[in-house]
Amino acid sequence: MSIQFCNQCGHSVQYQKPEGDDFLRAVCQKCFYVHYENPLIVNACIIEHQGRILLGKRTIEPRKNCWNVPAGFMENGESTRSGAIREVKEEVLADVKNITLFGVYNVIQRSQVHIYFRAELDSPDFGAGAETSEARFFLPEDIPWDNMAFPVSITALKRYIKEMKSGDFSIKEEDILIDYEMLRQFDR
Numbered sequence: 001m002s003i004q005f006c007n008q009c010g011h012s013v014q015y016q017k018p019e020g021d022d023f024l025r026a027v028c029q030k031c032f033y034v035h036y037e038n039p040l041i042v043n044a045c046i047i048e049h050q051g052r053i054l055l056g057k058r059t060i061e062p063r064k065n066c067w068n069v070p071a072g073f074m075e076n077g078e079s080t081r082s083g084a085i086r087e088v089k090e091e092v093l094a095d096v097k098n099i100t101l102f103g104v105y106n107v108i109q110r111s112q113v114h115i116y117f118r119a120e121l122d123s124p125d126f127g128a129g130a131e132t133s134e135a136r137f138f139l140p141e142d143i144p145w146d147n148m149a150f151p152v153s154i155t156a157l158k159r160y161i162k163e164m165k166s167g168d169f170s171i172k173e174e175d176i177l178i179d180y181e182m183l184r185q186f187d188r
């Protein structure tokens with residue numbers, strides 16, 4: 001229930017089910033404009049180079065100073081793949097090749113769909129880019145699991161590491177449950 005005012009006329013809205021609709025919508029009480037709210041797409045990329053995985057340390061909230069794979073919200077005019085490539089370039093200053101779909105993760109509590117790709121480094125260059133204080137390659141056994149930013153990247157990375165050992169990659173679709181109690185403990 002995040003919308004308070006009509007984006008057409010500025011009048012206040014109320015959440016109600018329009019006729020024939022099964023969902024609550026923010027309906028303007030003056031011009032009756034119906035605001036539809038739908039999930040956002042996040043594109044992410046697991047980058048491997050010589051058995052190591054590239055992570056960036058976040059300089060912004062949420063989960064500031066935690067590590068994550070390059071990831072971010074999709075922009076208008078992008079494909080999921082071009083969005084992932086852009087995030088990689090922005091956050092860890094890297095170019096990638098052999099980009100392949102790895103997983104689709106539904107974060108229903110946040111109304112987000114995360115599209116994970118896997119890729120390889122196309123040139124040896126990388127570094128800390130926007131919203132990133134440090135970029136580093138980690139051996140699987142060195143990944144700082146307790147200091148990772150989001151449950152979705154932990155889930156994706158754990159499967160990636162399992163599959164990279166066998167060399168047999170799959171594409172999976174999963175729902176990610178956010179444990180809010182665990183997140184509160186993180187924040188203490």
Ligand SMILES: [Zn+2]
Binds near residue numbers: 007028030031
């Ligand atoms: Zn209105």
